[in-house]
Amino acid sequence: MAHDLHYDELRKQISDLIAYVRQNNAIEPSVFEKYNVKRGLRNKNGTGVLVGMTRISDVVGYAIEDGKKIPVKGQLKYRGIPLDDLINGFIDEERYGYEEVAYLLLFGLLPTEKSLLHFNQLLSQRRNFPATFKEDVILKTPSQNIMNKLQSIILALYTYDDNPDDVSLDKLLAQSIDLIAKVPLMLAYAYQAKRHYFDNKSLILHQPLIDGGTAENILHLTRPDSHFTRQEAEMLDLLLCVQADHGGGNNSAFATHVVSSSGTDTYSAITTAIGSLKGPRHGGANQRVHQMVEDIKGHVKDWKNEKELRAYLEKIIDGKAFDGSGLIYGMGHAVYTKTDPRAELLQDKARALAEKTGHVPEYELITDIARLTQAILKDRKGPDYDICANVDLYTGVIFDMLGIDEDLYTPLFAAARMVGWCAHRMEQVMDSKIMRPAYVYLPSNNLTYTPIADRHSMSR
Numbered sequence: 453m454a455h456d457l458h459y460d461e462l463r464k465q466i467s468d469l470i471a472y473v474r475q476n477n478a479i480e481p482s483v484f485e486k487y488n489v490k491r492g493l494r495n496k497n498g499t500g501v502l503v504g505m506t507r508i509s510d511v512v513g514y515a516i517e518d519g520k521k522i523p524v525k526g527q528l529k530y531r532g533i534p535l536d537d538l539i540n541g542f543i544d545e546e547r548y549g550y551e552e553v554a555y556l557l558l559f560g561l562l563p564t565e566k567s568l569l570h571f572n573q574l575l576s577q578r579r580n581f582p583a584t585f586k587e588d589v590i591l592k593t594p595s596q597n598i599m600n601k602l603q604s605i606i607l608a609l610y611t612y613d614d615n616p617d618d619v620s621l622d623k624l625l626a627q628s629i630d631l632i633a634k635v636p637l638m639l640a641y642a643y644q645a646k647r648h649y650f651d652n653k654s655l656i657l658h659q660p661l662i663d664g665g666t667a668e669n670i671l672h673l674t675r676p677d678s679h680f681t682r683q684e685a686e687m688l689d690l691l692l693c694v695q696a697d698h699g700g701g702n703n704s705a706f707a708t709h710v711v712s713s714s715g716t717d718t719y720s721a722i723t724t725a726i727g728s729l730k731g732p733r734h735g736g737a738n739q740r741v742h743q744m745v746e747d748i749k750g751h752v753k754d755w756k757n758e759k760e761l762r763a764y765l766e767k768i769i770d771g772k773a774f775d776g777s778g779l780i781y782g783m784g785h786a787v788y789t790k791t792d793p794r795a796e797l798l799q800d801k802a803r804a805l806a807e808k809t810g811h812v813p814e815y816e817l818i819t820d821i822a823r824l825t826q827a828i829l830k831d832r833k834g835p836d837y838d839i840c841a842n843v844d845l846y847t848g849v850i851f852d853m854l855g856i857d858e859d860l861y862t863p864l865f866a867a868a869r870m871v872g873w874c875a876h877r878m879e880q881v882m883d884s885k886i887m888r889p890a891y892v893y894l895p896s897n898n899l900t901y902t903p904i905a906d907r908h909s910m911s912r
């Protein structure tokens with residue numbers, strides 16, 4: 453099924469050109485300082501450069517006192533409401549929360565019982581595809597990567613929209629509701645197609661549950677027997693709630709703002725966001741956490757042996773093990789310092805699920821990785837260095853306990869974040885100023901135009 457694009461052969465042939473690419477593009481981090489350019493849009497103290505304003509959600513991970521960054525307990529607020537108040541609210545009142553969170557993020561207020569019912573009905577009505585869309589767009593061109601397939605499905609929806617470039621608010625809202633409703637189908641059918649065409653499994657396509665919400669539909673549509681328990685659906689619903697939005701500065705929301713500011717269509721903006729989320733430093737980290745944990749299990753004989761585990765984590769941090777990046781995935785955050793409130797909310801639930809599903813050793817390995825990584829980095833960078841476990845450390849292990857395939861980890865994050873992206877897009881479109889920052893131009897050599905006959909190869 454996979455098409456061989458001969459990348460390796462191509463790479464070999466162009467190795468000289470790659471050397472030019474390196475030589476003529478690399479810019480040392482110190483040069484950024486010289487020109488006072490904020491690399492990664494970060495200030496010197498690690499805080500983010502202010503590039504916009506949002507009313508949707510707030511991410512707090514530090515305080516600034518006398519220009520100094522002071523680590524504080526992390527807090528996430530959706531439309532002003534602390535995430536734990538919201539989550540504990542629907543857990544106490546025994547209902548799923550994701551649709552309520554979607555309503556809150558999109559419209560800026562909590563739904564009444566009646567408006568929530570209507571919103572759920574609206575989502576349910578939109579949870580379908582145009583005739584033959586599933587066959588034409590998903591089954592005929594399956595992808596090994598569900599994030600890639602989500603992008604192509606969303607781009608294909610443009611063709612089925614009678615006025616896709618309309619950026620009026622009512623159109624944006626209709627498109628948003630449509631995408632939020634359809635994303636469980638998109639990822640489930642893309643996943644089933646991948647399993648069938650790439651993994652030689654049977655092709656199983658369920659119809660959506662009319663009375664089910666987002667979490668229930670995801671479990672129903674992705675599982676061959678479509679069976680799930682209330683506890684499993686609640687766990688997935690919680691994961692969707694905590695990942696529904698994360699301020700305007702996270703990479704994919706920011707990408708949504710940038711692209712939307714050009715006046716482009718919703719499908720283009722949302723596929724950009726998905727491309728951003730896929731990266732391992734952003735949403736793709738949940739898949740890397742799973743791969744890293746498997747790698748650790750394969751290399752550390754006794755995970756309970758703290759010395760052995762620490763030695764292997766040090767090797768990963770030194771870039772000598774796992775993927776060579778030097779990162780412990782699931783650790784660290786651009787804003788949070790002491791704690792990630794999403795990780796805190798998931799921690800106890802994950803423990804309870806681990807006890808129920810016989811995954812306590814895996815759960816404890818995760819918490820040991822967090823504790824030891826904090827200790828190693830404090831030893832290396834000094835006692836003031838704070839690094840916390842982030843949401844992805846726990847989502848990976850929870851998905852594993854829910855029997856969800858690694859292929860779906862990041863796509864499920866995308867399903868949750870669809871709401872946030874749509875809300876940020878509407879916010880940006882209402883402010884019709886195109887984003888256009890500036891770059892310092894640093895030519896790599898003093899080229900002047902010469903006729904082709906006079907050029908000689910800069911052979912190496």
Ligand code: COA
Binds near residue numbers: 734783
């Ligand atoms: N493992 C090892 N070292 C880490 C680390 C990690 N997970 N996270 C940060 N560090 C190190 C950095 O390499 C950097 O070291 P340096 O100063 O010697 O270069 C230092 O700590 C400061 O990093 P910081 O400025 O806090 O990180 P950042 O804001 O640039 O990056 C992340 C934030 C999230 C991209 C980064 O922590 C990371 O890549 N984590 C792993 C991927 C992940 O879990 N992403 C999901 C985020 S929700």
